[in-house]
Amino acid sequence: MKRAPALLALLLLAGCDRAPQVTFADAAITLPDDPAQLPDLPGREAVIANCTACHSPSMMLQQPEIPRKKWESIVGKMAEVYMAPIDQAAVPEIVDYLMAAQAARSAPDVAPAS
């Protein structure tokens, strides 16, 4: 059955360089889960509400260390260029979170004894 369209095309297009020798079957996949494994820091809820619907948290967490101004510009670009429906009131909280996650990441591996 699957070859029928290809054979039909061959008949219609006799004179082409070569018969179509390819058949196309439907394709479907299921992607793995994408758990929002965001560090538990202030602003986490704002990030989940405004950022992770469109992309995995890894996109934020894997960036190199960058200044606050750069994070502000990235969040701004998400809203202005990529039209992310970000609650503008939540932007400072989101940027706070990104800065905090970055700072916690580069903190010493062993916390000083208190």
Added chain:
Amino acid sequence: MSEGRLTRRALIAGVGTTALAAPVLGQKLVDLGLPGGPSLRPTTPTFPGKGEMIVQRVNAPVLETPMSVFREGVITPNDRFFVRWNWPMPTSVKAGEHRVAVGGAVKQAVSLTLDEIAAAGEHVSVVAINQCAGNGRGLSQPRVTGTQWGNGAMGCAKWTGVRLKDVLAKAGVAAGATRVRFAGLDVPLVDGAPQFIKSIPMNIAMRDDVLVAWGMNDEPLSILHGFPLRIVVPGWFSTYWVKMLSTIEVLRGEDDSYYVAKTYRVPTGPVTPEDKDFPTVPITTMPPRAFITSHADGGVVAKGKPLVLEGIAMGGDAALERVDLVGDGWEVPCTLGPDEGPYAFRRWSVTLPQVSGDLADIGVRAKNVTGAVQPDQLAWNPSGYARNVIERITLRAK
């Protein structure tokens, strides 16, 4: 760079960051060697049709090929080939319902079925490297933002399809056409966001080896690699190899769409992180690159014994001419392996008669037949595009 060989530093860093950068699917971790970090990434075999891949992002999928995959052969197996989507793509495509619209500056706009595409002309195969424009971005110094790739956003496959020019002929290119633009089924989630559409100049579109492809290493393209059709532009960066092709649009004039006019652009000359408002042009062709695949940075080699080094190289948009092993003030020509065509990886090897001590900061330098050669210093740019600095490693003699 050194997957499977977690360093003490990496392990310590891993412990320190577990609670923060928790791996998405995370059992195994790989250290990409990104300067300043974060450098650890989870790896997983759980993506459909894929083997063990480095997870840069689950949604939309961005998966990197572990460097160990490049140790053998010049063809990258489909299940280890890197994956990169700008926007989430459909996870189901009905072949019988799929159409490719060919329109714009054409004589007669048409909507083609997959069988009509397959019947548009001679079936052609080309072995070509598909490399992300940002491959190696994470190794940039100073660091830049974006997908933090190691060097595994590349692969080489045999692509099979029909020539783009034969598909264009179904509609007939009209007078005044300048470029051909492609769009796929991956569309933004929100209204008004820029769709990932890309265009190439007409003279490139009419090349005999620029394809509308359905085959990847003699298998149908998978969903993750752009089922049912993708554009193949040998020698050009992957950004133009639009996946899940659904629209071919012939343009008159320039392409002012976002991913051509605003991003995927490189400076016309050297720039520093302090520079602003410099002229840029769209990134297009690939420069030569080479990699040592037989040994990873920090590896141990036998002192007093001969040493065989092996790897892969590419000419970029022209055939590879030579590969040299380079150290501090010395260089040794390498022997090239079988030639699979100008756009394919080519293996190289070199034997050092005797290891007398540590091999510090050695690298391999590829040169192509146009004279383009890998530089000693990174041509830094703010998007980390087109990295082709000589990649260096240090081997310890013991």
